[in-house]
Amino acid sequence: MSDLVFIAFDTEKQAEEVRDKVLGMQKEYLIEIEDAVIATRDDQGRVKLNQLMHPAASGAISGAFWGMLIGWLFLMPVAGAAVGAAGGALGGSLVDVGINDDDMRKQANEALKPGTAGLFLLIRKMTTDKVLDDLKGVGGTVIRTSFDHAKEEALKAALAAQVPLPPAAPAAPVEAPTG
Template identity: 75%
Template sequence: MSDLVFIAFDSEQKAEEVRDRILGMQREYLIDIGDAVIAVRDDKGRIKLNQLMNTTAAGAASGALWGALIGLLFMMPLAGAAVGAAGGALGGAVTDIGINDEDMKRQANEALKPGMAGLFLLIRKMTTDKVLEDLKGVGGTVIRTSFDHALEDKLRASLDAPAPAAPAPTETPSA
């Protein structure tokens, strides 16, 4: 079962920084993310979603490839690629992978002030103690989670904790 987490940040840059950190933890197999989306509320109050994968572009590329291959059969590869790209882009635009876009926009609209950003995470599984240690001191406000109360409290405490101090540089003896 997956868990949904929504954390608000003061800026899009901070949300991007935390998402990059979490994706780094995924490369280390500490966390398995199903989706990681940044929602940004602009000065006019509109919500923009910054998805990891652009399904419209992926659909267009896939459609163009298949359209060109089918077009080769009918000696019209360019027309086939154009029709395939259009169809793939349309299919990609209506495809919603991961967290429901409308739900994210609704939650972001309720929680974020203009200029703020929120990070939505769909977490499949994680090594809780190591992930929370890596997130210590990054800031942000937990808006909503599907964690149990104990784990949600640990996440809040980890985000609010002071960042770990960088190790002091060691002096090398001079010759």
């Protein structure tokens, strides 16, 4: 079973940085993400979704390939590719994978102020302690999760934690001028 997390940020840049960090953790096999969407709310109050996966585009590509392949059989590869791309794009646009777009728009509209952004994560599984360590101090406000209370509180604490600065190098002794 997957968990849904929605975190609000002051800027879209912050949300992008955290999404990139989470995707980096996925490459290290610390977390498995099904979907990661950034929602932004503009000054007019409209919500825009910045999704990682675009089913219509991938459907068009696979449809073009299969259409061209079948078109070769009838000696019309270009027409087959065009028909296949159109069919694939239509099929891809009808399939909504990951988090429901309407739900994200509704939640973002309720929770985000104009000019801010939020990050929706659909998490299949994660190594909680390591992921929270990596997210320590990135900021953001947890709006909603499907985690249990303990895990949700740990996420809130990690996001809000102050990351200690590295110790400064000792200052070189200053010699008094002689004169």
